[in-house]
Amino acid sequence: METMQAQAVADGQTPLPSAEVVSKVLSQCSSNNTFLKNAGLSTPSSKSSPAREAALRRQLNAQKQSSAVLHDHLEELKKKTVAADEVLERTASLFDELQKQEQESHLMLQKFGHVITTGIACQP
Secondary structure: OHHHHHHHHHOOOOOOOHHHHHHHHHHHHOOOOHHHHHHOOOOOOOOOOHHHHHHHHHHHHHHHHHHHHHHHHHHHHHHHHHHHHHHHHHHHHHHHHHHHHHHHHHHHHHHHHHHHHHHHHHOO
16 A cells, blocks of 8 residues: 555655545455455546546547647748748848948949049149
8 A cells, every 4th residue: 555655756756645545456366356345435447437538538639639730830830831941041241242242332432532532643
């Protein structure tokens, strides 16, 4: 009995009530559950009820559907991220090109200004 309680606590679960531990041990050791029934203890059933099975199946199906929807959203987000990365890369490339053009224009203006200044100084 103490082993089951210690095992449950070690696994991070709440300790089982003593009656539940006794019920599990006796049901594992004996096929005759008369004592448990007379003591008013429930016997753990190895068979689940059809209603419980149906509820579990509905829950599983709902989780599968939810998972599929989340997977679709994730795939769409991945596609959007790839598209955004491509746009960002093109924008960065255009920005670099514009900076180069600006530098070239600036150099041309400096040369043109130097030519004008030199030309004005040379005129009588």
